[in-house]
Amino acid sequence: MSNLIVQKFGGSSVANPQRIKVAARRIAKYKKKGYQIVVVVSAIGDQTDELIGLMEQISKNPPSREMDMLMATGEQVSVALLAAAIHEAGLEVISFTGAQVGIITDKSHTKARILDINADRIHEELKKGKIVIVAGFQGVTLDQDITTLGRGGSDMTAVALAKALKAKVCEIYTDVDGVYTADPRIVKDARKLDGLSYEEMLELASLGAQVMQARSMEVAKKFNVPIHVRSSFTNKQGTIISKEVKAMEDVLVSGVTANKNEAKVTICGVPDKPGIAAKIFSELAKEEINIDMIIQNISRTGATDLSFTVMGTDLKRTLVVSEKISKGVGGEGVTYDKDIAKVSVVGIGMRSHVGVAAKMFTALASRGINIGMISTSEIKISCVIKKKRADEAVKLIHKAFGLGKGGRK
Numbered sequence: 090m091s092n093l094i095v096q097k098f099g100g101s102s103v104a105n106p107q108r109i110k111v112a113a114r115r116i117a118k119y120k121k122k123g124y125q126i127v128v129v130v131s132a133i134g135d136q137t138d139e140l141i142g143l144m145e146q147i148s149k150n151p152p153s154r155e156m157d158m159l160m161a162t163g164e165q166v167s168v169a170l171l172a173a174a175i176h177e178a179g180l181e182v183i184s185f186t187g188a189q190v191g192i193i194t195d196k197s198h199t200k201a202r203i204l205d206i207n208a209d210r211i212h213e214e215l216k217k218g219k220i221v222i223v224a225g226f227q228g229v230t231l232d233q234d235i236t237t238l239g240r241g242g243s244d245m246t247a248v249a250l251a252k253a254l255k256a257k258v259c260e261i262y263t264d265v266d267g268v269y270t271a272d273p274r275i276v277k278d279a280r281k282l283d284g285l286s287y288e289e290m291l292e293l294a295s296l297g298a299q300v301m302q303a304r305s306m307e308v309a310k311k312f313n314v315p316i317h318v319r320s321s322f323t324n325k326q327g328t329i330i331s332k333e334v335k336a337m338e339d340v341l342v343s344g345v346t347a348n349k350n351e352a353k354v355t356i357c358g359v360p361d362k363p364g365i366a367a368k369i370f371s372e373l374a375k376e377e378i379n380i381d382m383i384i385q386n387i388s389r390t391g392a393t394d395l396s397f398t399v400m401g402t403d404l405k406r407t408l409v410v411s412e413k414i415s416k417g418v419g420g421e422g423v424t425y426d427k428d429i430a431k432v433s434v435v436g437i438g439m440r441s442h443v444g445v446a447a448k449m450f451t452a453l454a455s456r457g458i459n460i461g462m463i464s465t466s467e468i469k470i471s472c473v474i475k476k477k478r479a480d481e482a483v484k485l486i487h488k489a490f491g492l493g494k495g496g497r498k
């Protein structure tokens with residue numbers, strides 16, 4: 090069994106010099122226990138947001154290559170500071186950028202995918218007894234251009250390295266004790282989950298629980314990388330994310346989420362005939378716009394409204410394409426609504442239980458929260474509601490499923 094562990098520290102865990110020293114002490118403690126350690130670090134605090142804000146003052150539409158060039162600097166700062174803190178503690182350590190440790194990605198700037206990791210340099214340094222620190226969130230193309238892996242992408246670096254190095258565990262140190270039944274900042278009596286399946290964490294993350302990057306969970310699931318999400322401020326056991334175990338199915342719902350970053354677009358009065366939906370969604374796909382929920386009503390007059398949701402950041406582009414499509418198919422124009430939120434419940438137990446949707450809808454109805462759209466899958470139900478009622482809805486649903494007390498341990 091490997092004695093190598095990957096430890097990832099998020100932005101809040103290295104937000105100031107004091108916290109960097111605390112992280113260094115934890116790393117040193119594990120090293121002294123005899124583990125080989127590879128550390129992945131995010132940019133300090135909100136530095137990535139600050140860098141993006143800086144760029145916005147220069148350009149509303151910067152080249153994505155330059156965006157990556159800029160954003161990747163954040164992690165270069167934190168690796169150097171953390172390495173120096175570990176050095177102060179008297180241990181041997183070396184820091185690297187993503188490019189230096191051969192994290193090769195495709196060319197999709199700002200959302201690049203890792204193609205390969207050449208871990209020779211890491212192995213070499215580990216063999217010398219050093220602690221290796223790697224900048225999260227970044228890689229390099231075969232043409233030597235710097236790329237980033239999407240927001241929250243240090244999780245991806247950590248999971249991908251854990252896989253490549255066959256680590257015993259990938260520890261994700263953050264500012265909460267683990268994965269909770271809902272965002273503990275919104276729901277005060279949210280409970281920490283001891284265990285969770287990859288599939289559930291993937292859904293929770295895709296639906297708005299930012300504690301793990303969704304894409305990193307796809308990789309963890311595919312390669313069975315054991316994940317431990319835990320606090321960087323305490324020594325408490327956190328949440329283990331692993332393959333589904335039988336007991337997990339006994340629990341109806343594991344978590345409730347809200348995503349406030351989507352927008353609803355409606356193409357009005359489109360002809361109700363075969364091929365129209367295919368045309369509309371092919372055009373949107375060509376522009377690489379991801380569609381989430383889709384709703385189309387029956388038509389009484391030969392024309393119908395078609396609504397769908399997209400990421401808020403894709404709204405402008407979506408409207409341009411939709412206007413064009415609407416004209417092309419003889420529609421009556423396009424409307425949009427940014428004032429929406431998607432609230433969801435997730436749980437693998439839903440596969441074998443009935444009544445989950447009814448319970449969720451009843452909870453929303455109890456306070457007169459109107460549902461605009463609904464979508465379901467085997468392990469989740471999502472409803473689109475007004476954005477300003479999102480937090481209230483999460484609390485109501487959390488309570489309706491008894492997640493606060495006496496629920497899953």
Ligand code: ADP
Nearest residue numbers: 099100101263264268269271272274298299300
């Ligand atoms: P880091 O900087 O360590 O990467 P993030 O800010 O990305 O941390 O993720 C941690 C935050 O995720 C928490 O502070 C918490 O508010 C939020 N969060 C949202 N949903 C959940 C959830 N279900 N369980 C735990 N944390 C959640």
Ligand code: ASP
Nearest residue numbers: 131137226240241242243
């Ligand atoms: N610093 C990057 C971000 O803010 C990556 C990360 O924190 O995981 O998105």
Ligand code: MG
Nearest residue numbers: 099241299300
């Ligand atoms: Mg994060």
